[in-house]
Amino acid sequence: MATLTRGIRADRDNADRNGVPSSAAPVYVNLTDKAFLRLHHGYGMPVVTQTLTILRTRLTVDQLNSMHALLRSGPLTRRVHRSFVPFARARWLPADTALPLYLAPDPIADADALTWANEQAQYRLDPDAGYGWRLSAAPTRSGGMVVCLTKSHAVADGHAGLLAEAGLVDPALATQHGLDAEVGLRDELADGARRGITVARQAITEVRRAARDPKHREAVRAALFAREPEPEPDPRGWREQSVVVTFDAAQWLSAADRDGGTANTLYLALTADLLRRCPLVDNIPPVLTPAVRILREHDQHDANSFTRVPIVVQREWLDSHDLTSLRAASKAAFAAVATVGSGVLSRPRQLPPDLVDVLPEGVVHRLLEKVPVTIGMCSNMGNLDAFIAPQLRAHAPSLHMKRAVVQGIDAPRAAAQPVALATWLSEADGKIHWALESLKPEMAHTAAELADLATDIAASWGLRPLHTYVGDLTR
16 A cells, blocks of 8 residues: 555656646546446446445444545546537546435344345446445444445546545545646647547548448448347346355465466466356356456556456366466466457447547447357456555454446346356455356356355365355345
8 A cells, every 4th residue: 555655646746846737637538438438328237346345343424424525535536528529538527526425224134245235236326427436334233334335337447446445545545636637628629620530530441441341341330220129127037146255365375376376367267167167158168358457557547447358268277277277378368468448348349449439329339249258257356455444444344355246237138248257356354255246147047056156166176265145136
């Protein structure tokens, strides 16, 4: 935490010494931001990140309000400004309001902590308008408390999410630094003119591409003129299933070292071993897409700073517990990582970025290509000890971890997306938390089924869970 704080402050000091105000650069809405914003507009399923903490004793209302005030002062509290100048870029500005703190009126059963967290994760957010996060808490019947910080991926997939929670530890970082840059009309007119020329050139390039490539031409034509109905919701059917399995960190590291890997390699192996139990991944190598952070701290002016790389995991590596081969494949994939904003969600069919940015959202949504295989997603969040707020630490957290949830996913929507299993790994207070989300019913129909699969696989790798949390919205 001290290193992070020093780095951020040093960058600001250097900017000021060079005669450049540290807030001079506007924070523009990048392609990845736009992709996650589209999911909030009815063209997909909103993705939210959640920091979940389970405490052995309860926070006071004053302590919760203090945390809320710091979050409200920080980089999560942003809204989208769209210029009236044609083709000028949208940018993030400070929001002057936020969703209020929610405190559940009645205690919940301790066993229902993850289910309650899932309910909080379904609360509808509107990051465009400045309502991109929500802090909620519920007392437990044992005298503890569950605290959830739920955030839209559009505002918290990278730098903003990191600094928001750093601000809970060091209030000096609870600022909207960088969001308050002023952009005059002359600058917007220049930006619009420059981008208008760029978009025109990119459109001409795409017309030529479509002329050469009949498949691309047909995909673009369908996106422009076809109107396929969205799948009808299934209000009483299957829902996303959630499990968190907790391990002793020392045991985890020992198991990884024994099989020739690292803590992260073991995480990939366990996730691949679980994914291959899905009937949709039958007799083929499981494919994982880990999240990779590729920008340095002082370069992260955009909200989103992560991209994903595909890793094909051979089944024989899992059968023989060969973490050495998996680690080599992982390192090779990370070395070939693409830039932020180049994924299928951000740039469908690899259209030029400025052209994607100005196309209507419905057209961009219809351009998305269906991934031909069922995949698993992995996000290693690392050690979170430096990001636990003092208010939380003082109440003896038994669990502090990060995960993400897809809002409103049901069986029809699950069939339209390629991810069967999404997972997160967090370490805090000497414990590792493996968070699992079943995003297709074929992966797990119930949370109990997913928990049984996860604990069986962990045991096959010599790991003994300390605790298993189960969350089920269907009951």
